[in-house]
Amino acid sequence: MSEATHSAQSRKVREGTWREAMLANGSVVSIALFFLVVCIVFSVATNAFLTSPNLLNILRQSAPLLIVAAAMTFVITTGGIDLSVGSVLALVATLSATLLQFGFPWPAVILGMLALGALLGAVQGYFVAYEGIPAFIVTLAGLSVIRGVALLITGGYSIPVDPGSSFTVIGRAWFVGVPVPALIALAILAIAYLAFNETPFGRYVTGIGANAEAVRRAGVNTQLMTLFVYVISATAAALAGIIIAARLGSGSSNAGQGFELEVIAAVVLGGTSLFGGRGTIIGTVLGALTVAVIGNGLILAHLSPFLTPIVTGTIILIAIWLNFRLFRGAVRSR
């Protein structure tokens, strides 16, 4: 009798472990499959896709997306959202071009812009974490105000960066055969992965998304942690703005229109839950790369680039639908 009970119990545990492994990696596996399929399709359909200059070009172009999406993964995992990243990117791009024109040294401009990003994030994070205003509303206001400031500064014009300036190195130079923006993105992704999975901070970010009250009762300063994820995302957006201004050689107040949606799409595509508590940096990287590869491949295949949003949107819906069925099934059977 007790023997039977015990074996039934251990079978239940084995099933749990298996399902656990599938759930933990299911979203990552499904986006990895989508990514592979997209890559294979474009490799077959075009000659230019699977060449190292093109692949490096994809990395160079998607660096801002990868950086901000990694940061956004933290925000969304807490159950929040940051809609202001595109506007922060635009403000930083225009301001850095403006400051360089005034003759400020480029290292000072970079540090100043990163600090500005952190400050903007702290202000928004304060309203979310300490004043309890929904992140959607706070950052929607941020999206509007910050973009408005960028437009006001430039009057709507692009501001050129002197092509001789060392500032452009960040966006245009190559180092050991790899574009510098890609190297920066790689470093940021490595840091984000470690922070998310291996540090107490990453653990609390997940915990806040799952059950903020439990984390608070465990003696963690959840408000400060919540504020901090918005500092991270806005600082990452500032870094992306610097890279874009350096690559394009100009600061435009129209830069990054719709960028926030592209970032959120990449994160959600990767399997991070919009409800919070579940996030994955690997998934986000795959999601961002999938979005980037679709855009690149459609152009190489001589198809209209306007198909990009259609294909991306369709894949988002299908991928999330699959994940949703998977998760729903797991919850029901508990």
Add this chain to the structure above:
Amino acid sequence: MSSGETYRVRMSGISKRYNAIQTLDDVSLTLKPGEVLGLVGDNGAGKSTLSKVLSGAVIPDAGTIEIDGMPVTFNSPADSRAARVEMVYQDLSLCDTIDVAGNLFLGREPRRHIAGISFLDKKRMHEQTRQMLDRLGIVIADTRLKVENLSGGQRQSIAIGRAASFEPSVLIMDEPTAALAVAEVEAVLDLIRTVSARGVSVILITHRLQDLFLVCDRIQVMYEGRNVAERLIGETNIEDVVNLIVGRKFNARSAASRYRDGAAT
């Protein structure tokens, strides 16, 4: 300590009023080291409020609390935790998407420092979790399982195990066996016995009267914000307890006689 009069917890004259409702009216409670006290009463009798007073979540209007003979004032849950009083909340203390070890160590994860940055020491965390679970007799196959994949009883065990791991002297449990399968109730009751055998005083709030007779040493009955009775477990039975809980309102329907009965008991 040698004297029988030394209580782990001694609450007296505790009153709390929410607007027009007197939730607690001159309530007292005593608890000896290692004792398991069953706190019962109908909904709204004040058991939860009383336990929240002891866990620092509710500040009483009047009354005194002594822990091990020392008068204390609890203004927040942190105060009561400092006095080694832990409360197991029904489902508020677990993060579903974090694994068993992560939940047990939430907020006090073992860390190792590399280049000045603190990283989670997951290996040590899982080893210590395994030891902790074995010590308390909690059966969980893998400490890497996420809590959302555990059964209700296992979740409750983790919540209790987490509270017990703070080495409390008093552990308050609010309905730990509600909504559990039969076999799981047994496991949780075993866990309560294990914890109290380690010298922890336990206050058990439950509607499952049969559980009281399995683990409690003593039962305290509350009715409309007052203590109405205290019974040693050997000196009472389930019918007696039921009568005390419903306040004999079946004998005397008028409010006046109900109050008289309450005061007389």
